[in-house]
Amino acid sequence: MDADELLARSLQQEENALAAAASARDDDVHAAFASRLRGGVETVSRHHDDLAKAVALSVVPLDRLDAEARALVTASRAAAAAAAAAAADASSPSPSPAAKEISHEDARLLRLLRWFKREFFRWCDAPPCDVCGASGPELVSCVGMTPPTANDLAHGASRVEAYACASATCDGAVTTRFPRYNDASKLLETRRGRCGEFANAFAQLCVALGYDTRWVIDWEDHVWCEVFSASQGRWLHCDACEDACDQPLLYEKGWGKKLSYAIAFGRGGVKDVTRRYVVDFDATVAARTR
Numbered sequence: 624m625d626a627d628e629l630l631a632r633s634l635q636q637e638e639n640a641l642a643a644a645a646s647a648r649d650d651d652v653h654a655a656f657a658s659r660l661r662g663g664v665e666t667v668s669r670h671h672d673d674l675a676k677a678v679a680l681s682v683v684p685l686d687r688l689d690a691e692a693r694a695l696v697t698a699s700r701a702a703a704a705a706a707a708a709a710a711a712d713a714s715s716p717s718p719s720p721a722a723k724e725i726s727h728e729d730a731r732l733l734r735l736l737r738w739f740k741r742e743f744f745r746w747c748d749a750p751p752c753d754v755c756g757a758s759g760p761e762l763v764s765c766v767g768m769t770p771p772t773a774n775d776l777a778h779g780a781s782r783v784e785a786y787a788c789a790s791a792t793c794d795g796a797v798t799t800r801f802p803r804y805n806d807a808s809k810l811l812e813t814r815r816g817r818c819g820e821f822a823n824a825f826a827q828l829c830v831a832l833g834y835d836t837r838w839v840i841d842w843e844d845h846v847w848c849e850v851f852s853a854s855q856g857r858w859l860h861c862d863a864c865e866d867a868c869d870q871p872l873l874y875e876k877g878w879g880k881k882l883s884y885a886i887a888f889g890r891g892g893v894k895d896v897t898r899r900y901v902v903d904f905d906a907t908v909a910a911r912t913r
């Protein structure tokens with residue numbers, strides 16, 4: 624074998640190694656994508672468990688929400704009648720935008736969303752100290768992950784965050800665990816979390832109340848829900864962290880995010896619903912790297 628041939632072989636080996644590494648990276652990306660899809664299907668299928676639905680119904684103040692919904696329907700009916708009268712009055716200078724009467728189911732959904740965000744579920748960046756009750760970022764800080772217990776795993780928490788407390792009592796000791804539960808029934812008990820927990824628990828309540836519900840994840844960092852409005856014949860975006868309903872461009876226009884995928888998981892299967900959430904769908908698809 625001469626020197627040229629040796630060099631050629633060595634270059635070829637290098638090229639093969641690079642190609643194999645790139646292919647392994649692609650496999651990792653595909654495996655991660657598939658794993659998220661499987662996780663979503665499992666999360667949603669648990670929402671239809673009879674016991675999970677019964678637990679959900681036990682925490683919802685249904686009579687109150689129904690009363691609030693009836694008031695909302697009455698108000699929307701009056702607004703619709705006033706708008707119709709204004710439109711019929713030719714002398715009216717500028718007719719108001721068409722107000723429509725809302726259905727009881729849609730009104731109850733709006734009141735459920737408001738109650739959930741304002742009164743029921745709490746945002747949790749860092750949990751208060753389990754030993755002395757101290758809270759706030761100057762005292763309680765995340766020091767990494769800690770292994771899940773059997774009980775954590777039983778409620779779908781494979782990730783558990785550990786927090787140290789800097790109060791005089793705790794003196795920097797690691798005192799507090801924050802299991803990131805994936806079990807909606809458990810979340811209805813702890814009533815705290817970040818967007819994943821908000822959307823999971825809210826979707827569970829919607830399913831229990833009989834709404835056709837989807838759990839939606841984007842491929843960046845956010846999770847929300849969609850609920851089918853039978854009266855409007857379409858899916859309504861519902862973000863329980865924001866008390867926002869039917870504002871699908873909230874993320875791109877409001878938050879300045881660039882979405883790559885928004886995937887909805889529901890009883891009817893898994894669906895790419897990205898188009899509803901982006902300003903320019905063609906540009907979004909062109910920018911996808913996976």
Ligand SMILES: [Zn+2]
Nearest residue numbers: 752755788793
């Ligand atoms: Zn403490």
